[in-house]
Amino acid sequence: MSKLxxxxxxxxxxxxxxxxxxxxxxASNLVTELRRNFDAGVTRGYEWRVTQLKKLLVICDKHExxxxxxxxxxxxxxxxESSVYEVALLRNSIKLALxxxxxxxxPHKAKTSLTTFPASAKIVSEPLGVVLVIxxxxxxxxxxxxxVIGAISAGNVVxxxxxxxxxxxxxLLAKLLKQYLDPSAVRVVEGAVTETTLLxxxxxxxxxxxxxxxxxxxxxTAAAKHLTPVSLxxxxxxxxxxxxxxxxxxxxxxxxxxxxxxxxxxxCISPDYILTTKEYAPKVIxxxxxxxxxxxxxxxxxxxxxxxxxxxxxxxxxSKMLEEKEVSNKxxxxxxxxxxxxxxxxxxxxxxxxxxxxxxEEIFGPLLPIVTLNNLEECFGVINSRPKPLAAYLxxxxxxxxKKFTKTVSAGGIVVNDTAVHFTLPTLPFGGVxxxxxxxxxxxxxxxxxxxxxxxxxxxxLGDSAIRYPPYSRRxxxxxxTLVNSNLVDTFKVLLGLS
Numbered sequence: 001m002s003k004l005x006x007x008x009x010x011x012x013x014x015x016x017x018x019x020x021x022x023x024x025x026x027a028s029n030l031v032t033e034l035r036r037n038f039d040a041g042v043t044r045g046y047e048w049r050v051t052q053l054k055k056l057l058v059i060c061d062k063h064e065x066x067x068x069x070x071x072x073x074x075x076x077x078x079x080x081e082s083s084v085y086e087v088a089l090l091r092n093s094i095k096l097a098l099x100x101x102x103x104x105x106x107p108h109k110a111k112t113s114l115t116t117f118p119a120s121a122k123i124v125s126e127p128l129g130v131v132l133v134i135x136x137x138x139x140x141x142x143x144x145x146x147x148v149i150g151a152i153s154a155g156n157v158v159x160x161x162x163x164x165x166x167x168x169x170x171x172l173l174a175k176l177l178k179q180y181l182d183p184s185a186v187r188v189v190e191g192a193v194t195e196t197t198l199l200x201x202x203x204x205x206x207x208x209x210x211x212x213x214x215x216x217x218x219x220x221t222a223a224a225k226h227l228t229p230v231s232l233x234x235x236x237x238x239x240x241x242x243x244x245x246x247x248x249x250x251x252x253x254x255x256x257x258x259x260x261x262x263x264x265x266x267x268c269i270s271p272d273y274i275l276t277t278k279e280y281a282p283k284v285i286x287x288x289x290x291x292x293x294x295x296x297x298x299x300x301x302x303x304x305x306x307x308x309x310x311x312x313x314x315x316x317x318x319s320k321m322l323e324e325k326e327v328s329n330k331x332x333x334x335x336x337x338x339x340x341x342x343x344x345x346x347x348x349x350x351x352x353x354x355x356x357x358x359x360x361e362e363i364f365g366p367l368l369p370i371v372t373l374n375n376l377e378e379c380f381g382v383i384n385s386r387p388k389p390l391a392a393y394l395x396x397x398x399x400x401x402x403k404k405f406t407k408t409v410s411a412g413g414i415v416v417n418d419t420a421v422h423f424t425l426p427t428l429p430f431g432g433v434x435x436x437x438x439x440x441x442x443x444x445x446x447x448x449x450x451x452x453x454x455x456x457x458x459x460x461x462l463g464d465s466a467i468r469y470p471p472y473s474r475r476x477x478x479x480x481x482t483l484v485n486s487n488l489v490d491t492f493k494v495l496l497g498l499s
Contacts, residue, residue: 022189022191022194022195022198023198024198024201026198027189027198027199027201027202028202030159030187030189030202031130031159031202031203031204034130034157034159034184034185034187035129035130035157037157037184037185038127038129038130038156038157038185042157042182042184042185043127043152043155043156043157043185044127044155045155046101046102046105048155048182048185049101049152049153049155050098050101051182052152052181052182052185052186053094053097053098053101053149053152053153054098055180055181056090056094056145056148056149056152056180056181057091057094057095057098058180059145059176059177059180060087060090060091060094061091063172063176064083064087066172067082067086067087067141067169067172068082068083068087069168070140070166070168070169070171070172071086071140071141071166071168071169073168074137074140074165074166074167074168074169074310075137075138075166075263075266075307075308075310076306076307076308076342077263077307078304078305078306078307080305081261081262081263081307085139085142085262085263086139086141086142087141089142089146089423089424090141090142090145090146090149092426093146093149093426093442093443093446094149096426096443097149097150097153097443097446097447100444101153101447104125104153104444104447105125105155107122107123107124107125107456108122108123109121109122110122110123110455112457113483114483115483115484116457116459117463118459118460118462118463119457119458119459119460120457120458121455121456121457121458122456123453123454123455123456124453124454124455124456125154125447125448125451125452125453125454126155126451126452126454127154127155127156127450127451127452128154128156128205128206128229128450128451128452129156129157129205129206130156130157130158130159130204130205131151131156131157131158131159131204131205131206131207131208131450132158132159132161132199132200132202132204132206132207132208133147133148133151133158133159133160133161133208133209134161134196134199134207134208134209134210134211134219135147135160135161135162135163135210136163136210136211136268137163137164137165137166137169137310138263138266138267138268138310138364139263139267140162140163140166140169140170140173141169141173143210143233144160144162144169144173145173146441146442146446147208147210147231147441147446147449148160148186149446150441150445150446150447150449150450151206151208151450152186153446153447153450154447154448154449154450154451155451156205156206156450157184157185157186158185158186158187159187159188159189159199160173160177160186160187160188160189161188161189161190161191161195161196161199162174162188162190163211164190164191164192165310165311166310170190171190173188174188174190200218200219200222200223201222203226203228204223204226204228205228205229206228206229206230206231206449206450207219207222207223207228207229207230207231208230208231208233208441208449208450209230209231209232209233210233210234210268211233211234212234212235212362213234213235213236213435213436216232216234216437219232220232230438230439231431231437231438231439231440231441231449232432232437232438232439233268233430233431233432233437233439233441234268234390234432234435234436234437235268235362235364235390235432235436236268236272236362236387236388236389236390236432236435236436237272237273237359237361237362237363237386237387237389238269238270238271238272238389238390238391238392238393238411239271239272239273239274239275239379239382239383239389239392239393240255240271240273240274240275240393240394240395240419241274241275241276241376241379241383241392241393241394241395241396241405242274242275242276242280242284242395242396243276243376243394243395243396243397243398243401244276244277244279244280244376245396245397245398246395246396246397246417248283248284248287249287249291251287251395251417252284252287252288252291253291254395254417254418254419255271255274255288255368255393255419256288256291256292256295256346257419257420258270258271258393258418258419258420258421259271259346259366259368259419260292260295260296260306260346260366261295261305262420263307264306264307264308264309264344264365264366265363265364265365265366265367265368266307266309266310266314266364266365267364267420268364268390269390269391269413269419269420269422269423270363270364270419270420271368271393271419272362272363272368272389273359273363273368273369273370273371274368274369274370274371275370275371275373275376275378275379275382275383276370276372276373276376277372277373277374277375277376278372278373278374281350281370281372284370285332285333285348285350285370288333288348289333289348292333292334292346292348296346300334300336300345300346301336301338301341301343301345306346306366308341308342308343309342309343309344309365310342311342312339312342314364314365315337315339315342315344316339318344318363318365318366318367319337319339319344320357321356321357321358321361321363321367322335322337322347322358322367324356324357324358326352326353326356327349327352327353327356327357327358330349330350330351330352330369331347331348331349332348332349332350333346333347333348334346334347334348334366335347344365344366344367345366346366346368347366347367347368348368348369348370349367349368349369349370350369350370350372351370351371351372352369352371354371354382359371376401380404380408380409383409384408384409384410387434387435387436388410388411388412388432388433388434388435388436389411389412389436390411390412390413390432390436390437391411391412391413391414391415391419391420391422392405392409392411392413392414392415393414393415393416393418393419394414394415394416394417395416395417396416396417402416410433410434411433411436412430412431412432412433412436412437412440413428413430423442425442426442426443426444427443428442429441429442429445430442430445431445467479467480468480
């Protein structure tokens with residue numbers, strides 16, 4: 001038995017022991033206690049929110065080496081990916097919240113009309129209450145803390161359930177959040193299916209989940225019992241369309257960065273398959289081979305610049321995709337596997353069957369099929385015939401094609417001439433559409449995801465009109481219709497008997 005298998009079994013045993021401790025009563029008591037603290041107003045003030053955000057910043061600043069180490073233990077992540085794509089992005093997210101929180105919290109004036117005159121109105125952002133964040137294993141710090149930033153900024157109390165598939169990261173998250181954040185308002189519950197199930201039995205004011213669509217459906221079913229709103233950050237098969245007029249070297253480098261440079265393809269926005277013409281495909285393949293060798297060497301299995309597959313289950317799932325009949329002979333680059341080390345080399349395939357597993361399921365790994373077309377216009381039919389993806393990518397210099405792609409393709413987000421970088425922009429909402437997700441977050445959108453926009457109208461006792469009260473008449477009807485339509489001219493006509 002390998003060391004990885006022993007470690008995996010050890011994690012299962014540890015989680016089983018925890019399941020015996022964390023019972024339904026514990027989950028219920030946890031939510032009851034947090035709701036009591038929320039009702040007491042612990043989290044509503046600006047100062048409390050700022051204090052917690054600053055402590056999250058301290059975690060990023062003081063504990064980056066521990067975070068990098070945990071990510072390496074769980075996923076074999078290169079230090080650059082951990083420091084930049086997890087810690088640095090979190091640091092930016094926290095700083096943005098600290099800078100703009102007062103503006104986010106401030107009530108916004110709303111226009112009134114003749115119907116309510118004299119009056120004033122505003123929109124007030126209020127916290128939803130007690131929220132649950134269930135995060136994913138592939139970016140365990142970013143995908144855990146980033147939603148928590150939004151929940152805290154909005155003034156909620158929050159329970160974080162990290163993924164058990166990244167045990168070192170889960171343990172460190174529990175330790176650091178307990179050490180730095182207010183325990184009366186922020187808690188971490190570790191564990192696996194049992195713990196998650198017990199938490200989902202409780203009544204929450206919002207559930208935020210990052211993961212796959214299968215679990216997303218389970219989350220929605222549990223939330224429906226209490227009519228709890230959900231944000232589901234899921235995934236899907238994100239296509240990459242390559243036009244023949246593109247800068248091919250830069251194109252493939254950016255595809256490699258978004259695919260193998262993002263946790264070895266284990267990212268929800270990683271390119272999932274390439275669409276290009278039959279004529280141009282050989283050039284794309286040659287360019288991919290050349291740049292992959294430049295990045296990862298002649299022996300990519302030994303490269304320290306790619307993450308490993310998270311566990312044996314996912315390794316076997318990916319292997320099954322590769323070994324499927326009529327797929328295994330489509331490999332044009334890579335295909336090497338080492339089950340003991342959980343390593344699969346960067347692998348490119350050409351013209352796999354569209355009904356194969358690798359084209360039917362989200363890959364979430366280092367495999368990249370290329371599907372060839374007679375002409376690039378066919379890409380729209382292929383993409384739109386499938387569930388809406390979390391991201392869609394296009395490489396071209398053609399302005400008409402850019403315009404048609406952004407207008408015709410429905411996806412959570414679209415990037416032209418790059419991959420995955422939209423995730424880093426807090427000014428853009430990040431989220432899916434259809435089967436790739438519900439709701440969005442990042443920056444102000446995170447604050448909004450955990451807030452209720454409460455409408456408030458202040459009405460004066462002056463100007464009370466008899467036309468709204470019985471007995472009703474044709475004249476009252478005419479006046480009310482013109483007032484509701486905010487039409488001053490027609491209102492005067494009715495008053496003067498001209499209409």
